[in-house]
Amino acid sequence: MSFSLRGYTPPDFTALNTAPEAVLQGAPKDGVAPAGFHAMSIFPEYFHIEGQWRLAKESRMDCVAVWENGEIAVREFRRLKAGDLVVLGRTERGEEGIFVHGTGFHEPGQHQDLFAFRQGRSRETAFSRDYDELYELLRYEKDHGKIVWVMGPAFSFDSDARSAFARLIAGGYVHAVLAGNALATHDLEAAYLNTALGQNIYTQQSQPNGHYNHLDTINAVRYHGSVAAFLREERIDNGIIHACETHHVPYVLAGSIRDDGPLPPVYGDVYQAQDAMRDQVRDATTVICMATTLHTIATGNMTPSYRVLSDGTVRQVYFYCVDISEFTVNKLSDRGSLSAKGIVTNAQDFIVNLRKGLGL
Template sequence: MNFRLPKYHSPDFTKDQFVAAPNVIIEKVTIKGVAPENYHATSIYPEYFKVDGKWILASESRMDCVVVLKNDKSLEVKEFRNLDIGDSVILGRNENAESGIYVHVGGFTYNESEEQQSFVFRTGRTRESSYSKDYDSLYELLKHEREHGYILWVLGPAVIFDHDSKNAMAGLIDAGFVDVIFAGNALATHDLEGSILRTALGQNIYTQQSVFNGHYNHIDIINKARRAGSLEKFVEQENIKDGVVYSCIKNNIPLYLLVP
């Protein structure tokens, strides 16, 4: 399998279904953070909305949000919690232009038909689902980006709570599939805890068994790291030879820890 970036194909808005489609219907927000009834929720696909007879693509879209029509006729995709009183929210649950809303599931080159893709997204395949072919595609994507792009990982501490996943992430760093990591301080803390004490949050990272006074482990790690003055000095002093932090330092990979 050789990865190729898919080509995007815009809809043909000269077709009758688009020409005859009505403009979107809007309703204003009356309670901050609460969308009107029958709001349209965004998907993982490119979405177009008909405003004053013109189809407009919602830029910077994200899943499970609502679309707000602004005074200048531009579109803003908002999370529910960010809705303000007076925002004009687009309404409609039809997505094939009938309500002035078109979800373009066939915008990229796929093997499935648009109908199959739409059905799969709405009934089974979500961003939380993963299958063997998805991992195959991910491997090819990582290989492509290693040669042609820049790979940034945004990680939570769950990746290092398990012995094998911790080693797998370190292996990706060593193999050149990581150019930078963004994470919270918990990732570094529990990764170092696992490298020294073989625990994370006081549980053995392989057996998941809790150890006596294990809840002190990560606090001890933080205290010792602060005494060392830097992660580099701490790794050297403790003779750490495995883990995500160690691999980042060894391979000169930037590790940005976002601390509240």
Template sequence: MFKLPRYREPNFNTPFFMAAPDVITAEVKQTGVAPSGYHSTSMYPEYFKIDGEWRLIENTRMDCVPVIKKDGQIEAKEFRRLKIGDRVILGRTEDGREGIYLYTEGFSAGDTKGDIFAFRSGRSRETSFSNDYLRLAQLLQHDREHGHIVWVLGPAAVFDDESRKVMEFMVENRYCHAVFGGNAVATHDIEGALFHTALGQDLTTTENKPNGHYHHLDAINLIRRLGSVEEAVKQGYITNGLVHSCVKNKVPMVLAGSIRDDGPLPQVESNAVEVQDTMRVHTNKATTIVCLATQLHTIATGNLTPSYVVCNGEIRPVFIYAVDVSEFVLNKITDRGTLEVTTIVSNIQDFLFKLRKIMERDEYGYTRSNKEKSAPL
């Protein structure tokens, strides 16, 4: 049975912490500009001593500025959101000497097996990932009811008919609470629903269809004519796939635009600042994030996501799984500071097939009946 790691706070009753000074602050004098000597946040739990009390910043993320609000709570703000009069915490040390303490061992204190968030070096195509699949399946089953699961998808996740069905399964069975991606993942999933192709190739046989290179453009054009993907589902144009399941189950899709987008779909947000804010709504409460075959979206999501989240007053880790056929991509992700990531080298279709197969087993290892498969686990 899956159990969350227990978080152990630092012992702030020791003489060192008790004698540490309160943080030094300075007010913002110019909108969007932090005062000199500002402190920059990380993904790890950070405590700040304010009025003699060590306080945890709850919704943090990398490369933000900690601001003390009027109620004494601490908010991580991007530079662009700083306002004149904001009280910014100053200090470049993180060992308590300036009232700032960065804590990396909260989920491993007293555990001789080592830090749960340590870099997982040496993971390659030769690595056995069986335990990672099992752990992820158990984690998804746990967080379906007790967390917020975000899938970050590249278009490869919908380039195959069966992998599209796996993503339908994840949404229909509440193993997905939000989807991040770009124009392509939604466009090609809609193309699959309309033409049974992706970039003109049949989803089952990979046969190139006559004029198939028009299919994704025709899909975009249809949605733009109707005004939204929701309207396309309502009118019966889209009857299967990831987008259909998300619309039917009211699972939000956050689609970030890029400079090379075709169309794009009406739902795609091309303003990077706006889409970052929308993504942050979900990363602020995410407990598990699964990233498939998309380097840039994965890195962006990782940088927006802390290593922990506070749920019902309890501190728990945020788990990130990144899957790609390229070891370079996965190494790049870990090198960008997403320290809590578990990487799996795999073709995305193979990964999804295996994960669903594991999730459909009961506690004795037997596959569930077809009737049970269609119901929530």
């Protein structure tokens, strides 16, 4: 099976040659959009301005379009400055100079009955074909794209899962990691004390006073001043974070209210964390979210369904959600990330299977 990107079919604007220009209005004050603003989606969106249909090159759902320096900038409300020229309009088919193109990556479909069983994706779905497609996609993206992984702490609880993901990092299949304090804490705990949340990562047996282990780990990292110094001084030679540091893969740790410590690199300011996550997502071409509901939804909401490459080519962004809970997989679609593909399985088994399928 050889992989090739799905082609993009741009809109046919000949039928919209009489469409009006998009209406622009200055933001009334910093952080506030004018009434009637247009909110962005995950799809390619074009705006009729100064006689041309212009594509927003870097998009994000629930943000606004700003006409600036001859281009469409997509901006969070908190980043608006008074006077920014914001696009107004609530229609999507050209009536107000706005065209939302939701079918650009559709392939000619095979015949499908209107009524058919098992069209959704659930624990009953056979995902073997998804694995085959994912192997080929990752091999392609390793050299031609950017693969961003969004991870919950489940991977740090099992030695095989930690090892499998570390091999993916070493093999070049990981270009950035988005996670929270817990993943990094328990991964470092596993490397430091062979436990995660006090349980042995090989036997799953709780250790005496094991509930101190993650706190001792955090305290040791804070003592050394950085994760890199901790790894060096404590001679840590395994795990997910060790692999990221060794292979210079950036990782963003977004903090939460319940964090212990936290580790030094954790972002305590939610908007700084959001900015750091978006910096990694803005040029991602494949995103794989595993075993974390909130980080998955957060990343899904800032990931469009397309990317405009440096040569102007529009390509698809592939988005996977892997979770043992159907709720998480379905919730992502409910929140607007309609292009996400769900795989309902144990995320630890998923990553081990992925490692084997890639021959690592």
